[in-house]
Amino acid sequence: MSQPEYAAEGTQAIGAVVYFSSASENTARFMANCHLQDEGINVYRIPLRPKEPALEVREPYIIVVPTYGGGNPKKALPVQVKKFLNEPENRSWIRGVVAAGNTNFGEAFCAAGDIISRKCKVPFMYYFELMGTPEDQAKVRKGVLDFFQQHPEHASDSVTADTVASGTVSGM
Numbered sequence: 312m313s314q315p316e317y318a319a320e321g322t323q324a325i326g327a328v329v330y331f332s333s334a335s336e337n338t339a340r341f342m343a344n345c346h347l348q349d350e351g352i353n354v355y356r357i358p359l360r361p362k363e364p365a366l367e368v369r370e371p372y373i374i375v376v377p378t379y380g381g382g383n384p385k386k387a388l389p390v391q392v393k394k395f396l397n398e399p400e401n402r403s404w405i406r407g408v409v410a411a412g413n414t415n416f417g418e419a420f421c422a423a424g425d426i427i428s429r430k431c432k433v434p435f436m437y438y439f440e441l442m443g444t445p446e447d448q449a450k451v452r453k454g455v456l457d458f459f460q461q462h463p464e465h466a467s468d469s470v471t472a473d474t475v476a477s478g479t480v481s482g483m
């Protein structure tokens with residue numbers, strides 16, 4: 312099992328977020344600004360380069376991904392994210408998705424969220440543009456916390472790998 316980039320403060324994590332960000336680092340900046348570790352959330356980063364050790368997550372998580380199809384919704388998922396989710400052990404712990412993108416891409420705006428939601432059968436919880444606004448940060452922080460607090464069956468210490476995710480998140 313991999314170590315979080317930002318480990319939850321306190322003795323016990325209440326949930327986790329996994330994110331990907333390319334060299335432009337917009338999503339990385341967004342995640343850093345959310346300070347989720349201060350709220351008891353482990354934050355893991357999917358590696359950018361194939362030479363880095365693969366990420367292995369074995370606790371329930373919400374994934375945060377930028378869209379990279381260049382306008383083609385079928386190609387919206389970054390290969391690194393595809394590789395991570397194609398590992399059955401990683402995939403079994405996903406509980407929701409938040410997507411990022413750029414409205415210049417029209418219909419393909421944040422299409423990565425639609426793909427993950429459909430393929431993994433989890434709620435598409437929120438979307439934001441580029442590195443997000445302070446309002447986006449506040450909503451994601453609250454939404455992630457509410458999700459793990461309102462769904463204790465998804466909390467880090469009380470879930471079996473094949474629990475089915477369902478429902479939507481209030482406030483996001």
Ligand SMILES: Cc1cc2nc3c(=O)[nH]c(=O)nc-3n(C[C@H](O)[C@H](O)[C@H](O)COP(=O)(O)O)c2cc1C
Binds near residue numbers: 338339
């Ligand atoms: C080559 C390329 C293709 C992109 N394709 C899309 C797209 O199809 N839909 C979308 O909403 N955003 C698209 N974007 C915008 C990115 O999702 C956006 O810049 C995001 O903030 C990048 O996050 P990152 O810096 O964390 O990698 C694209 C960006 C690039 C550079």
